[in-house]
Amino acid sequence: ILMFKQITDYLNFLKYKNQFIFFNKKNFFDIKNEKKNIILVEFNTNNLSIIAYSFFLNFLKKKHKAKIISYLFTFEKSLFQRLKLLILNNINYKFFGIYKSFGVEKFILNKFNNKDNKSFLNLYQKYFKNLKSKKDLLILKIDGILIGDILYDSYLRMNNLPTINLNDDNFINFSKKFLSIFLYWNDYIKKNKKNIKAIAVSHCVYYAALPMRICLKHKIDSYQVNGQSLYKLNKNELFAYKEFKEYPKLFKKIKNKNKNKFLLDSKKRLQMRFEGKIGVDMRYSTKSAYGKIKKKRLLKKSKKIKILIAAHCFSDSPHSYGYNIFNDFYDWINTLGKISEKTNYDWYIKTHPDYIESSRLTLIELTNKYPKIKMLPSSVSHNQLIKEGVNFVLTCYGTIAHEYAARNITVINASLNNPHIAYDFNINPKSLSEYIKIISNLKNLKLKINKKKVYEFYYMRYLHNANNWLIEDYKSLQNLIGHKSFSKPIIYEYLLPSFSNERINKINKTIKNFIDSRE
Numbered sequence: 001i002l003m004f005k006q007i008t009d010y011l012n013f014l015k016y017k018n019q020f021i022f023f024n025k026k027n028f029f030d031i032k033n034e035k036k037n038i039i040l041v042e043f044n045t046n047n048l049s050i051i052a053y054s055f056f057l058n059f060l061k062k063k064h065k066a067k068i069i070s071y072l073f074t075f076e077k078s079l080f081q082r083l084k085l086l087i088l089n090n091i092n093y094k095f096f097g098i099y100k101s102f103g104v105e106k107f108i109l110n111k112f113n114n115k116d117n118k119s120f121l122n123l124y125q126k127y128f129k130n131l132k133s134k135k136d137l138l139i140l141k142i143d144g145i146l147i148g149d150i151l152y153d154s155y156l157r158m159n160n161l162p163t164i165n166l167n168d169d170n171f172i173n174f175s176k177k178f179l180s181i182f183l184y185w186n187d188y189i190k191k192n193k194k195n196i197k198a199i200a201v202s203h204c205v206y207y208a209a210l211p212m213r214i215c216l217k218h219k220i221d222s223y224q225v226n227g228q229s230l231y232k233l234n235k236n237e238l239f240a241y242k243e244f245k246e247y248p249k250l251f252k253k254i255k256n257k258n259k260n261k262f263l264l265d266s267k268k269r270l271q272m273r274f275e276g277k278i279g280v281d282m283r284y285s286t287k288s289a290y291g292k293i294k295k296k297r298l299l300k301k302s303k304k305i306k307i308l309i310a311a312h313c314f315s316d317s318p319h320s321y322g323y324n325i326f327n328d329f330y331d332w333i334n335t336l337g338k339i340s341e342k343t344n345y346d347w348y349i350k351t352h353p354d355y356i357e358s359s360r361l362t363l364i365e366l367t368n369k370y371p372k373i374k375m376l377p378s379s380v381s382h383n384q385l386i387k388e389g390v391n392f393v394l395t396c397y398g399t400i401a402h403e404y405a406a407r408n409i410t411v412i413n414a415s416l417n418n419p420h421i422a423y424d425f426n427i428n429p430k431s432l433s434e435y436i437k438i439i440s441n442l443k444n445l446k447l448k449i450n451k452k453k454v455y456e457f458y459y460m461r462y463l464h465n466a467n468n469w470l471i472e473d474y475k476s477l478q479n480l481i482g483h484k485s486f487s488k489p490i491i492y493e494y495l496l497p498s499f500s501n502e503r504i505n506k507i508n509k510t511i512k513n514f515i516d517s518r519e
Helices: 004-029 047-064 080-090 095-101 117-127 133-136 148-159 167-193 205-219 245-253 256-274 329-342 357-369 382-386 399-406 432-440 450-464 474-481 483-487 490-498 503-516
Strands: 038-042 068-074 105-108 196-201 221-225 229-233 306-310 346-350 372-376 391-395 408-412
Touching: 004 095, 004 196, 004 490, 038 095, 047 221, 047 483, 047 490, 047 503, 068 483, 080 105, 080 196, 095 105, 105 357, 105 372, 117 167, 133 148, 148 167, 148 205, 167 205, 196 205, 205 221, 221 450, 229 503, 245 450, 256 399, 256 450, 329 357, 329 372, 329 432, 346 357, 357 372, 372 503, 382 399, 391 399, 399 408, 450 503, 474 483, 474 490, 483 490
Parallel strands: 038 068, 038 196, 068 105, 196 221, 306 346, 306 391, 346 372, 391 408
Antiparallel strands: 221 229
16 A cells, blocks of 8 residues: 555656646746856755746846756765765656756765865864864854854754754764765865855755855855745845844834734734634644633642743754754753742743654653643643733743733743844843843743734734745645645646746746845
8 A cells, every 4th residue: 555655646746747847848948058157056855945946046047147056965975875866867866857957957965075084083173072062063163154053953853852962972973974064065165166156045954054154155145945935145144034133124114004904914813823723824833722721720720920931842943043042942941940940930831732742752851850840731722821820931932922922921032033032022131141030030020012013023924925926825825735735746736827927927027126136
């Protein structure tokens, strides 16, 4: 049965693949390129991102008269990996044929650049042997290029771990491989920097973004490209999705006659969340965090301050917006555990309903270590917790920060790179010492919440940007086929018929305006 399903899935993929290849060959003509000019693109197997690449890279190819080279990432040193790449490339297997259809001329796989063992070991000794803390790792730069956060998050993700042990053999081996890969890309980009005109990636986090960081050092145009949005990065802003710092300024530019309507729309959308509707402006959500209230009471009946810790997934890119007050989510909760032992509060912790099992197991370990913190069922409704009297909520940068603020409850964020940072409806400590001091003295903490500002944030975050540069009505399609289907081959069936000549011209105009703006 499993084999039959795999064969069926592959045949379906072939059908969609051939449709998209035909579309690309029909609409994106061959362009004579300057042999030396290069555009780099991350090899990604998310089907919606690939469609986005085809449009964006076609425009860049025309602009720079450049050839497109796609890079694959591997931590494996085996010859088998290289032979496999060669074979798959030659037979146009799956995604290789699609990439070639929008102009990719070559695929490269990183090598492990440590042939000169003495030189490599000297570099390892210099940069890794002297690491004394996880903070040292996070701010690690080599040749002026910040790589520590990428290494950190990649290691957590690839090993599904909550934190890093610098002395662990697995981490040491991983860091050696990472350094070797960095040296390969640093050498490649240095040699070709005059010819590399641009690089496109699907994300600014994890190891695949490493070549982009190096390109930024050499002032090479660097873009994050996916089906939702386009971003141009620079040496001062290494991460996408950081426009939240400008939300108040951007909202001020909106005509006054429209503002009240937009605030009312935001209030209604938030109310839909609180009523238990799933996925309201949260495309990834499959379960509501605001379901029905159960009869059994979960919070103690007491006069003590009640704190809810809204846990994050430990291995899911803690530094996706940049640095936080804590090294990672594990250190954050571990510190809160220590504070709990010294305070007279009622402490609770809860995962999101869409939790990852490994995160739940780590939370069990931490709550056993710090018994003052009671772990709540992931399925419990926030409506119930609010009704039972939660006084304060702790998060790093979760959506709960605006959701609870809309219910007049104080939220304390543990990051200056959180999406709510431009507003004062949450508490945003600037340092670890300030954070600990605030939480240790909650009885003296009073925050007046301006709900209009909460609704303003919601509008700017979820309603102001339409996510329609590629898909004309992103939200409607998402509601029709579900967010997870966007990455699957079925997305071709829905999108390709929508790409009329008029729509293609509009997409190309959007890309041109974006690139010409240099913003």
